[in-house]
Amino acid sequence: MARKDQPLIRRLPVISHLNKSVGLQRGMLVAGIVITALFLITALFAPLIAPYGYSQRFPVSQEPPSGAHIWGTTAGGYDVFSRTIWGAQTAVYVIVVAVLLSIFIGVALGLVSGYLGGWLDRILVVVADAIYAFPTLLLAIVMSIAISRGQSSMWGGIFSAAISITVVFIPQYFRVIRAETIRLKAEPFVESAMVVGASSVRIMARHIYKNATRTLPLIFTLNASEAILTLAALGFLGFGIEPSSAAEWGYDLNHAQTDATAGIWWTGVFPGAAIVLTVLGLTLLGESMNDLNDPRLRGRRRAGKAPRTAPTAPAPLPADAALTKEVAS
Amino acid sequence: MTTLIEAPPEDGELLPLKKSKSGGGLGKYLLIRFLLIFPTIFILVTLVFFLMRITGDPITAALGDRLPPDQLAQRIHEAGYDRPVLVQYFEYLGQIATGNFGRTISDNLLVTDMLATYGAATLELAINALVVALVVGIPLGMLAAYKRDKWPDAVLRVVAILFYATPVFFAGLLLKLVFSVGLGWLPVAGRAKTANEIALNQLASPTGIYWLDALRSGNMAALGDVAQHAVLPAIALGLLTGGVFLRLVRTNVIGTLNKDYVEAGRSRGVSEYRLVTKHAYKPALIPIITVMGLQIALLLGGAVLTETTFEWKGLGFQLAHYLTARDFVAVQGIVALLAVIVALTNFIVDVVAALIDPRVRY
Numbered sequence: 001m002a003r004k005d006q007p008l009i010r011r012l013p014v015i016s017h018l019n020k021s022v023g024l025q026r027g028m029l030v031a032g033i034v035i036t037a038l039f040l041i042t043a044l045f046a047p048l049i050a051p052y053g054y055s056q057r058f059p060v061s062q063e064p065p066s067g068a069h070i071w072g073t074t075a076g077g078y079d080v081f082s083r084t085i086w087g088a089q090t091a092v093y094v095i096v097v098a099v100l101l102s103i104f105i106g107v108a109l110g111l112v113s114g115y116l117g118g119w120l121d122r123i124l125v126v127v128a129d130a131i132y133a134f135p136t137l138l139l140a141i142v143m144s145i146a147i148s149r150g151q152s153s154m155w156g157g158i159f160s161a162a163i164s165i166t167v168v169f170i171p172q173y174f175r176v177i178r179a180e181t182i183r184l185k186a187e188p189f190v191e192s193a194m195v196v197g198a199s200s201v202r203i204m205a206r207h208i209y210k211n212a213t214r215t216l217p218l219i220f221t222l223n224a225s226e227a228i229l230t231l232a233a234l235g236f237l238g239f240g241i242e243p244s245s246a247a248e249w250g251y252d253l254n255h256a257q258t259d260a261t262a263g264i265w266w267t268g269v270f271p272g273a274a275i276v277l278t279v280l281g282l283t284l285l286g287e288s289m290n291d292l293n294d295p296r297l298r299g300r301r302r303a304g305k306a307p308r309t310a311p312t313a314p315a316p317l318p319a320d321a322a323l324t325k326e327v328a329s
Numbered sequence: 330m331t332t333l334i335e336a337p338p339e340d341g342e343l344l345p346l347k348k349s350k351s352g353g354g355l356g357k358y359l360l361i362r363f364l365l366i367f368p369t370i371f372i373l374v375t376l377v378f379f380l381m382r383i384t385g386d387p388i389t390a391a392l393g394d395r396l397p398p399d400q401l402a403q404r405i406h407e408a409g410y411d412r413p414v415l416v417q418y419f420e421y422l423g424q425i426a427t428g429n430f431g432r433t434i435s436d437n438l439l440v441t442d443m444l445a446t447y448g449a450a451t452l453e454l455a456i457n458a459l460v461v462a463l464v465v466g467i468p469l470g471m472l473a474a475y476k477r478d479k480w481p482d483a484v485l486r487v488v489a490i491l492f493y494a495t496p497v498f499f500a501g502l503l504l505k506l507v508f509s510v511g512l513g514w515l516p517v518a519g520r521a522k523t524a525n526e527i528a529l530n531q532l533a534s535p536t537g538i539y540w541l542d543a544l545r546s547g548n549m550a551a552l553g554d555v556a557q558h559a560v561l562p563a564i565a566l567g568l569l570t571g572g573v574f575l576r577l578v579r580t581n582v583i584g585t586l587n588k589d590y591v592e593a594g595r596s597r598g599v600s601e602y603r604l605v606t607k608h609a610y611k612p613a614l615i616p617i618i619t620v621m622g623l624q625i626a627l628l629l630g631g632a633v634l635t636e637t638t639f640e641w642k643g644l645g646f647q648l649a650h651y652l653t654a655r656d657f658v659a660v661q662g663i664v665a666l667l668a669v670i671v672a673l674t675n676f677i678v679d680v681v682a683a684l685i686d687p688r689v690r691y
Contacts, residue, residue: 126372143380232496236634276496279493280491
């Protein structure tokens with residue numbers, strides 16, 4: 001599926017999608033790229049942008065926006081602007097750790113399960129389905145308590161949030177990769193590798209892995225936004241990172257709830273807007289990429305189960321290859 | 330919140346067709362599907378059981394800083410929390426198999442009573458939110474499909490993403506700022522005024538669903554009060570789900586608008602409006618109904634946050650409380666109930682899908 005005739009830069013996920021897009025679609029993609037870039041830059045340069053530290057406290061509490069504190073201060077005396085900026089950094093850490101962990105585990109399980117089949121496959125599918133169907137937030141809460149027992153340092157908090165999110169994501173990666181693996185298993189190039197005598201590990205690692213992971217960039221973007229929402233929800237419910245360890249938008253919003261009742265809007269509106277904007281950007285990006293890819297590969301409930309009939313059914317269409325070529329040309 | 334990748338099946342033709350070999354295919358499928366409910370519940374209950382044991386024990390959580398270590402150990406021993414985890418696990422399995430869920434540790438309620446009381450509040454919230462979601466999602470989704478790739482479609486798609494991107498607690502905060510604090514129209518939190526709450530709870534055999542109780546007792550003042558309290562939570566949670574419905578309806582109506590029979594209708598001179606509302610809409614509903622059933626997990630997860638935001642004393646609100654108290658028994662009871670709800674909904678959804686569409690079979 002690699003279109004080797006084009007230079008590498010044009011084949012990179014986001015850039016190749018930008019080339020394929022037209023009109024409105026392109027507008028949404030560009031908006032997504034801009035907001036996401038803004039988010040990443042904020043996270044990267046947080047120490048330079050934020051005037052104060054995230055755990056720096058001031059004697060002025062609940063002060064409305066002013067010259068010294070452009071977005072005001074919270075009841076605890078934190079500077080709202082600084083904490084919102086630092087929050088981007090925490091979010092990036094959590095996304096990276098969570099998504100890397102879940103890709104690593106989910107892809108490995110999906111490959112093995114889809115390729116080997118049999119009872120292992122059945123068990124893994126039932127377990128993944130059970131976890132997938134359950135409200136993800138509840139699982140993440142229980143996980144985060146189990147890991148951190150309620151109190152957490154910065155990296156401890158980041159890892160416990162990330163691992164809690166990972167548990168929820170693994171079934172998703174598992175499903176997508178497993179479905180792809182089963183489809184690819186019936187392709188001639190895998191059969192010829194078997195005939196030549198390649199080992200199962202080699203077939204999985206070389207032939208299937210490369211083809212099955214083609215859709216990962218877009219799952220990555222969609223899951224990044226989910227990771228932010230889950231992190232914020234954990235923080236909001238009080239199972240997240242302590243304010244002295246790192247800035248976290250959900251925690252700030254939790255404490256802003258009582259402020260809101262008293263008409264103090266600045267403590268909640270800014271971190272909340274940061275969440276909305278970041279998730280919006282990531283979702284626009286992921287959505288546009290999704291629409292530009294093969295719609296058939298979008299995760300759906302029965303996608304993984306249907307190909308079980310593959311031996312009797314006609315060989316699945318190599319539709320994705322055809323489609324990508326068609327769109328790319 | 331796995332909704333965004335959960336795109337509905339756009340086109341049945343892409344699924345490999347498989348005819349059932351005999352007339353018993355459907356019955357067998359339904360049976361297997363029914364039996365799958367049990368491992369689902371079993372896996373979730375087991376998972377939560379062991380995760381909760383890692384978190385510590387309720388006695389340390391409640392009294393850890395007030396009792397000397399030896400007395401603490403004594404109490405833990407009396408409660409049986411120092412026994413091997415596997416022993417406790419099998420004892421627990423035995424109990425729930427006989428329908429005995431025990432009593433909550435922190436407030437000594439029968440778990441079944443606790444579930445019934447708070448479950449009714451959550452059910453009320455879920456129904457209200459579902460109504461908002463349907464009222465918002467379906468017409469807007471049809472509009473977006475009708476105006477496909479024009480600016481109203483683009484605006485609506487961004488709106489749908491915004492609904493999804495806004496955490497319930499932030500939506501709640503904004504709603505409170507505008508409608509409760511700013512305009513002073515609606516109450517900030519709770520399910521009813523204290524006086525009304527007491528009145529409704531004192532009814533003979535209350536359902537726990539306040540508007541229903543108020544209607545039955547003919548207490549119109551209480552009904553108005555309950556309705557006022559219900560508006561903001563219903564909107565906060567309903568818009569989240571409504572955004573998902575909007576996308577679903579849009580994708581599916583666009584899918585059916587491309588079908589031959591719609592094209593045939595168009596060539597006969599049927600208006601575009603009528604094509605969307607009559608021809609394309611109903612067939613598009615089938616996948617929508619099945620996917621909507623799957624949104625129950627999103628709705629329940631959102632309910633936890635909504636209830637905490639608005640101090641709506643339902644299962645989600647209580648769950649956060651019980652988790653902090655490490656009340657194993659209560660948390661396991663709530664999780665078991667949610668697992669049953671989720672597993673049953675998924676089963677019903679699959680059955681409906683199988684009955685409607687003969688291509689859906691194992």
